[in-house]
Amino acid sequence: MKKILxxxxxxxxxxxxxxxxxxxxxxxxxxxxxxxxxxxSAKTTETRTLKLAALETAYGADVWxxxxxxxxxxxxxxxxxxxxxxxxxxxxxPGMKSGDFPDVIHLATGxxxxxxxxxxxDNNLTDLTDVLSMTVPGxxxxxxxxxxxxxxxxxxxxxxxxGKTYLMxxxxxxxxxxxxxxxxxxxxxxxxxxxxxxWALGDKAxxxxxxxxxxxxxxxxDSFFYALLNEVGGAEFFTNATHYAEGVWQxxxxxxxxxxxxxxxxxxxxxxxxxANKDNFAKNQQLILDNKALFMPNGTWVVGEMSKAPRAExxxxxxxxxxxxxxxxxxxxxxxxxxxxxxAKAENADLAKQFIAYLYSDEAAAIFxxxxxxxxxxxxxxxxxxxxxxxxxxxxxxxxxxxGAFATTDPVEGVSISDSVFASIDSLITGAKTQQEWVxxxxxxxxxxxxxxx
Amino acid sequence: MDTNKGRGRFIFFCLxxxxxxFIIFLIVPTIDVFRMSLYKWGGYTDEKTFVGxxxxxxxxxxxxxxxxxxxxxxxxxxxxxxxxxxxxLFASMLTREKLKGQNFLRVVFxxxxxxxxxxISAIFSAIFDPNSGLLNSLLNxxxxxxxEPVLWLGDQKIVIFSLAGAMIWQAIGYYMVMYMxxxxxxxxxxxxxAGLEGAGRMTQFFQITIPxxxxxxxxxxxxxxxxTINMSFLFVMTMTSGGPDGxxxxxxxxxxKEAYTNSSYGYGMAIGVIVFLxxxxxxxxxxxxxxxEHLEF
Numbered sequence: 001m002k003k004i005l006x007x008x009x010x011x012x013x014x015x016x017x018x019x020x021x022x023x024x025x026x027x028x029x030x031x032x033x034x035x036x037x038x039x040x041s042a043k044t045t046e047t048r049t050l051k052l053a054a055l056e057t058a059y060g061a062d063v064w065x066x067x068x069x070x071x072x073x074x075x076x077x078x079x080x081x082x083x084x085x086x087x088x089x090x091x092x093x094p095g096m097k098s099g100d101f102p103d104v105i106h107l108a109t110g111x112x113x114x115x116x117x118x119x120x121x122d123n124n125l126t127d128l129t130d131v132l133s134m135t136v137p138g139x140x141x142x143x144x145x146x147x148x149x150x151x152x153x154x155x156x157x158x159x160x161x162x163g164k165t166y167l168m169x170x171x172x173x174x175x176x177x178x179x180x181x182x183x184x185x186x187x188x189x190x191x192x193x194x195x196x197x198x199w200a201l202g203d204k205a206x207x208x209x210x211x212x213x214x215x216x217x218x219x220x221x222d223s224f225f226y227a228l229l230n231e232v233g234g235a236e237f238f239t240n241a242t243h244y245a246e247g248v249w250q251x252x253x254x255x256x257x258x259x260x261x262x263x264x265x266x267x268x269x270x271x272x273x274x275x276a277n278k279d280n281f282a283k284n285q286q287l288i289l290d291n292k293a294l295f296m297p298n299g300t301w302v303v304g305e306m307s308k309a310p311r312a313e314x315x316x317x318x319x320x321x322x323x324x325x326x327x328x329x330x331x332x333x334x335x336x337x338x339x340x341x342x343x344a345k346a347e348n349a350d351l352a353k354q355f356i357a358y359l360y361s362d363e364a365a366a367i368f369x370x371x372x373x374x375x376x377x378x379x380x381x382x383x384x385x386x387x388x389x390x391x392x393x394x395x396x397x398x399x400x401x402x403x404g405a406f407a408t409t410d411p412v413e414g415v416s417i418s419d420s421v422f423a424s425i426d427s428l429i430t431g432a433k434t435q436q437e438w439v440x441x442x443x444x445x446x447x448x449x450x451x452x453x454x
Numbered sequence: 455m456d457t458n459k460g461r462g463r464f465i466f467f468c469l470x471x472x473x474x475x476f477i478i479f480l481i482v483p484t485i486d487v488f489r490m491s492l493y494k495w496g497g498y499t500d501e502k503t504f505v506g507x508x509x510x511x512x513x514x515x516x517x518x519x520x521x522x523x524x525x526x527x528x529x530x531x532x533x534x535x536x537x538x539x540x541x542x543l544f545a546s547m548l549t550r551e552k553l554k555g556q557n558f559l560r561v562v563f564x565x566x567x568x569x570x571x572x573x574i575s576a577i578f579s580a581i582f583d584p585n586s587g588l589l590n591s592l593l594n595x596x597x598x599x600x601x602e603p604v605l606w607l608g609d610q611k612i613v614i615f616s617l618a619g620a621m622i623w624q625a626i627g628y629y630m631v632m633y634m635x636x637x638x639x640x641x642x643x644x645x646x647x648a649g650l651e652g653a654g655r656m657t658q659f660f661q662i663t664i665p666x667x668x669x670x671x672x673x674x675x676x677x678x679x680x681x682t683i684n685m686s687f688l689f690v691m692t693m694t695s696g697g698p699d700g701x702x703x704x705x706x707x708x709x710x711k712e713a714y715t716n717s718s719y720g721y722g723m724a725i726g727v728i729v730f731l732x733x734x735x736x737x738x739x740x741x742x743x744x745x746x747e748h749l750e751f
Contacts, residue, residue: 114714119498271603273698278695415716
């Protein structure tokens with residue numbers, strides 16, 4: 001009897017194991033098959049598959065399909081498998097956890113799930129420096145010559161401070177202050193060029209029941225803050241601050257930045273923090289369209305985002321760089337850009353690099369530009385029209401471009417510089433934190449991150 | 455003897471698939487959470503560094519974690535007490551009293567439970583809106599229309615209670631139906647004889663209804679803890695994103711932020727372990743203190 005029982009148990013176990021084993025085996029089998037066929041055909045007909053994963057943004061998913069179709073046409077024997085989703089992290093995440101990586105990923109830093117940052121922090125990217133010297137397919141210039149200078153010298157594209165580029169810049173957008181140009185015409189107000197003029201305008205607006213300032217969420221202060229750092233202290237101070245230099249937050253320029261933002265907090269529409277989250281931020285943007293607040297920090301995407309929103313009569317989008325800290329001082333507009341990158345374990349890294357080089361071709365750029373996605377390619381801004389022409393010409397009109405972000409560190413548990421710097425601005429407005437507490441928080445986070453710098 | 459063994463074998467075969475699935479999908483992942491909490495890991499590499507209990511010691515030194523702990527406990531306490539009291543009240547009113555439109559009310563109370571959290575938070579975001587929201591418009595009737603708006607989701611002192619309000623509204627129907635089901639089982643004769651002996655409604659409620667649905671109440675207490683921890687994450691994600699400035703950060707939203715946004719997967723799992731132990735312990739304590747002699751009718 002014992003025998004039968006033990007037999008039964010073994011049978012049950014093998015059965016169940018076989019059940020599990022089968023499925024995984026079949027998966028690996030099919031994977032093997034597909035890679036086999038891939039290899040075979042690579043030898044015979046040279047068919048290769050490139051796996052592209054991209055975040056579906058306001059520009060839509062179709063534009064990627066169009067570009068990949070054009071790439072396939074230009075490269076016979078290459079098939080591009082696209083995964084485009086609004087929650088791309090959730091779609092490709094589980095696969096990557098088990099070792100199945102897309103060959104190329106278009107996903108910017110600054111997303112709530114921080115997937116790109118995680119790859120950067122874990123040194124999990126393929127070096128793309130050689131893409132810069134590749135010739136753009138079908139053209140005679142190299143990628144580097146085609147790009148607007150500066151875009152591949154930032155802490156975002158070269159995260160490890162070693163002169164190597166790991167993330168390539170894609171769609172960019174100047175950021176700055178958006179306002180209702182129609183309202184300024186009606187009232188006869190001038191757009192302020194210095195912060196002193198800004199405060200004077202704020203008092204004038206207050207007398208008429210308008211707030212000077214509103215912001216969608218505190219996260220939108222990133223571009224604002226980076227531009228301001230550049231205005232008060234120049235590029236060197238910006239680098240020091242974003243690399244958490246010791247004592248940098250107690251220096252005179254930093255204090256000036258904190259004073260400016262604290263003062264701005266007193267001029268901010270009081271209801272803003274109540275809607276400053278990812279579900280209600282449009283209500284804060286609506287304040288500008290309804291003439292309840294004058295300025296908001298934003299990027300060019302806001303025009304599309306609010307295109308269906310009701311607006312005050314005579315509304316016209318206006319866009320300006322940050323006011324200068326003193327008469328005749330530099331004015332900056334932070335350049336936000338998305339990134340495309342190749343995971344370290346991508347199977348077809350070479351093909352991925354070819355694809356990225358192709359993305360900077362005139363053909364691809366024209367496809368992207370149709371939906372308003374503008375790449376940092378020289379002379380691209382002269383081909384624009386409408387609102388975009390106004391926005392992208394900001395740098396031709398005297399504003400300087402600021403790029404980069406807080407430097408990459410190894411992950412430090414429980415410490416987030418963006419929470420300390422940006423999220424706390426909500427508290428400045430509600431009065432839950434004083435300027436001193438805010439600066440102390442930033443200093444503490446900065447000290448913790450300095451030790452973990454890459 | 456033989457039939458006994460045959461029976462055992464039969465039971466074994468019947469249970470094996472379920473037990474196996476249970477182990478694979480519940481026990482193994484839980485153990486994995488515990489294991490991962492001892493590593494420093496970003497989530498997508500093969501490099502995992504064993505750090506022992508470092509994640510936990512960092513956790514206990516973190517002000518942010520204490521803030522999320524405080525928020526979560528506050529929500530558990532407030533939501534449980536208020537939902538519990540109101541659900542009991544409505545349940546006994548609907549079963550014991552002769553109200554017009556009883557069935558209609560039952561449906562109305564239950565509706566929030568079938569709505570998705572996203573819909574509920576959209577409704578409440580509209581209610582809490584500082585300028586055009588229902589709540590402020592109502593208040594302005596008494597405070598005058600020039601009054602400063604109350605920032606239900608913007609004032610750090612109020613926002614957690616606004617969140618609790620939405621959660622209570624959502625949960626009442628479910629618990630009410632649970633209580634109603636067991637109240638309906640109490641024999642009418644008990645109330646009749648109590649009434650004859652001169653017991654008023656309140657006495658009947660506390661002396662008959664409550665003791666006789668006690669087992670049900672104990673079960674729901676455990677539900678309260680688990681569902682508040684889980685639901686608070688959904689409400690926070692859809693209503694405030696943890697803001698303003700972390701004022702509504704709860705256990706799971708903090709875990710999510712650390713594990714993903716801050717690329718500290720191991721640290722996130724350490725938070726998961728604490729939440730697991732905490733909810734287990736709390737449920738255990740509640741179960742122990744509410745232990746009563748089992749009454750039957």
